[in-house]
Amino acid sequence: MSDILDEVRFGVIGTGRITRRLVADIQSTDGAKVTAIASRTSERARWYADQYGIPNGIEGYAKMLARDDVDAVYISLPPSMHGEWSIASANAKKHVLCEKPLTVSLAESEAIDQACSENGVRWLDATGWLHHERSETFARWIQEEKFGKLGHISASVSFYQPFQSGDHRLDPALGGGCVLDLGWYAGGFARFAAGQLPEAVFAEQVVIDGAAQKLTALLWFANNLTATLSCGYDTATRKWFEVAGSESSLICDDFTRPWNDRPARCWIHDAAGSVEQHSFEGHQERRMIRKLIGTEPLAALHRQALDTQQIIEAMQTSIEQKTKVTL
Ligand SMILES: NC(=O)c1ccc[n+]([C@@H]2O[C@H](COP(=O)([O-])OP(=O)(O)OC[C@H]3O[C@@H](n4cnc5c(N)ncnc54)[C@H](OP(=O)(O)O)[C@@H]3O)[C@@H](O)[C@H]2O)c1
Structure with missing residues (x-):
């Protein structure tokens, strides 16, 4: 309360x-x-x-x-x-x-x-998804090494939209473009799953009508953990990730927001091909608002946000300089 x-x-x-x-x-x-x-x-x-x-x-x-x-x-x-x-x-x-x-x-x-x-x-x-009960379960599973040693994270976030003229997403002066808009989700997820900043980042973008409309990035973390990110306004809605470990993979197809009228869900795929499905109830935005107006410390969430911003900045530098950027 x-x-x-x-x-x-x-x-x-x-x-x-x-x-x-x-x-x-x-x-x-x-x-x-x-x-x-x-x-x-x-x-x-x-x-x-x-x-x-x-x-x-x-x-x-x-x-x-x-x-x-x-x-x-x-x-x-x-x-x-x-x-x-x-x-x-x-x-x-x-x-x-x-x-x-x-x-x-x-x-x-x-x-x-x-x-x-x-x-x-x-x-x-x-960033509503961070506050869903499900995301806390993801963090616990990763912490407990439920999937073994993590080797790779991939996150894809996109939607297909013919923008109306004047949309801020197409105006770099207003902070438009998918690097910030969608890279915030995909880069943020990679940081969340890895629990740390990457050591290096390489990114490329496709600019159409003056704004970044497609982002592809590769992130290198400590201990040979890598991540790939794919974001854009050029494909139908994707909001999924895979966290691949030495024993199994965690897969989620709606991490930014559960699909309408369906409970939040994810799957664990193991090396023998068996699949476990998990479903979660809860309302991520109401939980987020409760956290803001409550008393629990927010330092870890602040770190997550600032690290996400740093990953995006590194991706922007990599795009500009066409080179791998070390953090
Ligand atoms: N959390 C999520 O799930 C989620 C989803 C979508 C968007 N977002 C974020 O929410 C923010 C707003 O996105 P949106 O899609 O709701 O934007 P939007 O429909 O374009 O609305 C932005 C509002 O900002 C105000 N504004 C002030 N100066 C402006 C300017 N120069 N150009 C355009 N608008 C200006 C306008 O309100 P007045 O005219 O009334 O002052 C406008 O209604 C963005 O940061 C976006 O990334 C978050």
Whole structure:
């Protein structure tokens, strides 16, 4: 249970596609509610507030941070704006839930961590899959060496979408492109499964219409553990991974978010061809919100986010310099 306040009052910044889902998740989490939403325009703020049962629709993001009836801010803006508004929220003594990717650079992400720490507020990036009960089981299994010695991790995250003009995913100035957008999931999973940063990274991208639309990367970890990542906007939805060990492999086809109307699932394949299926209940976003407003230490989740940002930065450097990058 939260002991920050009896009920944590969220203000939302931005009125995009994902906002709808997170507003409903905050509204349905015990101990949390949404009291205000801010947009660049008053019309959109009011429309959104009326549509989703939020008491206050506000024009301008800064006004949100001055409100006394807001304890925490959910930031749902294009990635290039995450750093500025997360730091401003922390300086206004509001807890921060910032959409993924956390920011567009490691330095900016570290600045959020520092601003939150200096202001005594909590922060999380809204990477929902990390908070599913299933992911905690994955971590335990890996820790217990259930699959033997790990040799390889692969993660593939994609969706096929003809973008509408103006989509921030196609605008590098707004932090667009699949390296940040989808590499956040695949690179983050590799770091999660390996439990550490890679020692080296090599990455390539395909740029179409000015933005990275396909990413292929190879990561080298200690003890001969390797990982391959495949991300893009060029193939149908994939959100899967394989963690291959000396005794068996863990396989999951929905790690970023369970398929609609199906329980979260995974399989363990052994060397003799037998397969064990596991299913999990639970709601990853509500658990994430509970963690933000609760009291449990968040340092390991912060490390996961900062390491993910560092992996992405290494991939970007590798792409630019067309070379293997050592971390
Ligand atoms: N966790 C997840 O599962 C998940 C899923 C999808 C997206 N995301 C992340 O959520 C964030 C938002 O993505 P989205 O797809 O919801 O974005 P979106 O629909 O384009 O919405 C972004 C919002 O940001 C505001 N904004 C401010 N300046 C802007 C600018 N120059 N261009 C565009 N929008 C601007 C707009 O709100 P106002 O006009 O009202 O101010 C807009 O509605 C991204 O970081 C994305 O990676 C996360």
